Amino acid sequence: MSHVIVLGAGVIGLCTALEVAKRGHRVTVIDRGSEERSGCSYGNAGMIVPSHFVPLAAPGMVALGLKWMWNPESPFYIKPSLDPELLRWGWNFWKAATREHVKRASPLLRDLHLRSRLLFEELAAACENDFGLNQRGLLMLCKTQRTLDEEADSAQVAREMGVPAEVLDARHTNEMDPGITMDVAGAVYYPKDCHLTPQLFMRTLQRLCKEAGVAFLWGADAEALCAESGRVLAVKTSQGETEGDEFVLCLGSWSSAFSKSVGLRLPMQAGKGYSLTLSNPRQLPHLCSILTEARVAVTPMTGGSLRFGGTMEISGMSEAINPRRVQGIINAASRYFPEFSPEDLADVEPWSGLRPCSPDGLPYLGRTRYFSNLCIATGHAMMGLSLGPVTGHIVAQLIEKEQPEFDLTLLSPDRYG
Numbered sequence: 001m002s003h004v005i006v007l008g009a010g011v012i013g014l015c016t017a018l019e020v021a022k023r024g025h026r027v028t029v030i031d032r033g034s035e036e037r038s039g040c041s042y043g044n045a046g047m048i049v050p051s052h053f054v055p056l057a058a059p060g061m062v063a064l065g066l067k068w069m070w071n072p073e074s075p076f077y078i079k080p081s082l083d084p085e086l087l088r089w090g091w092n093f094w095k096a097a098t099r100e101h102v103k104r105a106s107p108l109l110r111d112l113h114l115r116s117r118l119l120f121e122e123l124a125a126a127c128e129n130d131f132g133l134n135q136r137g138l139l140m141l142c143k144t145q146r147t148l149d150e151e152a153d154s155a156q157v158a159r160e161m162g163v164p165a166e167v168l169d170a171r172h173t174n175e176m177d178p179g180i181t182m183d184v185a186g187a188v189y190y191p192k193d194c195h196l197t198p199q200l201f202m203r204t205l206q207r208l209c210k211e212a213g214v215a216f217l218w219g220a221d222a223e224a225l226c227a228e229s230g231r232v233l234a235v236k237t238s239q240g241e242t243e244g245d246e247f248v249l250c251l252g253s254w255s256s257a258f259s260k261s262v263g264l265r266l267p268m269q270a271g272k273g274y275s276l277t278l279s280n281p282r283q284l285p286h287l288c289s290i291l292t293e294a295r296v297a298v299t300p301m302t303g304g305s306l307r308f309g310g311t312m313e314i315s316g317m318s319e320a321i322n323p324r325r326v327q328g329i330i331n332a333a334s335r336y337f338p339e340f341s342p343e344d345l346a347d348v349e350p351w352s353g354l355r356p357c358s359p360d361g362l363p364y365l366g367r368t369r370y371f372s373n374l375c376i377a378t379g380h381a382m383m384g385l386s387l388g389p390v391t392g393h394i395v396a397q398l399i400e401k402e403q404p405e406f407d408l409t410l411l412s413p414d415r416y417g
Helices: 011-022 061-068 084-096 099-126 145-160 170-176 198-211 252-262 323-336 342-346 388-399
Strands: 003-007 026-030 076-078 138-142 166-169 186-190 215-217 222-228 231-237 240-243 246-249 269-278 288-291 296-300 306-314 351-357 364-367 374-378
Touching: 003 011, 011 026, 011 198, 011 246, 011 374, 011 388, 061 076, 061 084, 084 269, 099 388, 138 145, 138 170, 145 166, 145 186, 166 170, 170 186, 222 252, 246 252, 246 388, 252 351, 252 374, 269 323, 269 342, 288 323, 296 323, 306 323, 306 351, 323 342, 364 388, 374 388
Parallel strands: 003 026, 003 246, 026 215, 076 306, 138 288, 246 374
Antiparallel strands: 138 186, 166 186, 222 231, 231 240, 269 306, 269 351, 288 296, 296 306, 364 374
């Protein structure tokens, strides 16, 4: 039995800790936050998305990003900066945004999401679905016919890859979800997608970890790894050193800076996202949806609340709220859902979180060749919750020296040197 140190108590860290502990290992999770925290794993849209098999770095995204970046209320915004790390990240993003990259990455992302979906089902069955797993599917809502035509092309690609998708006109879209009035040209329906309530899911994971014997060290800021002769011996934290046999790096947006303590290179930018949760919405949809042109996710939560989340803001590690970014989400809600007004969301306290974004839009997942007992599991961007269970499953296999059922070559943590 090994002592496995998991750095980070977000959704990736907890899914990893649970899977490793279930295999009989002693596990300690170290996190700089408190047991009551509100990071990316809590304020996200709670979506499980087999439909999202195209990585963020895809053809057209560079041009779209350049167009959007001058509008602080747009779905994507990069704060102008001459920071060398940002410039290198942007250069690598541009190099990765090719059809060839999408062709290689899409089957892997599809398979990871579908496997993760099965693991979510197993978790829900084991704990009476106390985190609100809803398997009714997702609607990609399109305001214009042009966007609907583009999404119809994407739906055809999805079907060719074995991901079910159905193109709906405006009437059939409204019939699909009578719980909310929609002003749209139509939608694409992805029946395999799901949603849940993130706060409840994290609570469930933490409870299951404790029941499995996982120990937690809260308020311990991980500062460096202590390594010797190609092996990590301990992690140095603000509360001292903790020794272990195996180490797993799951620090999200903080992983890149931390990894430099042992000379690893994990290029990453923090993609800030925002969400607003209405406790008593005028209407409550049955399905989760994405407002396609606005890139805003909409999710009904357990207890009758409704969450609107979105935007990708590259502006360093600041978690400060930018009111203009929030306003973009507020404006989008009323454009697609006419029963809502901007005033409905004006007084809702916004949440923000930093999503770890690699340059090629793929997570870093696997062992690094530089240290025999170090696994990396980070860089999931907007797919962290959706890929949480399968990531934990894969790391547990690596800890056990088993061969994962997925080819992790594209996800290698050493791919940038």
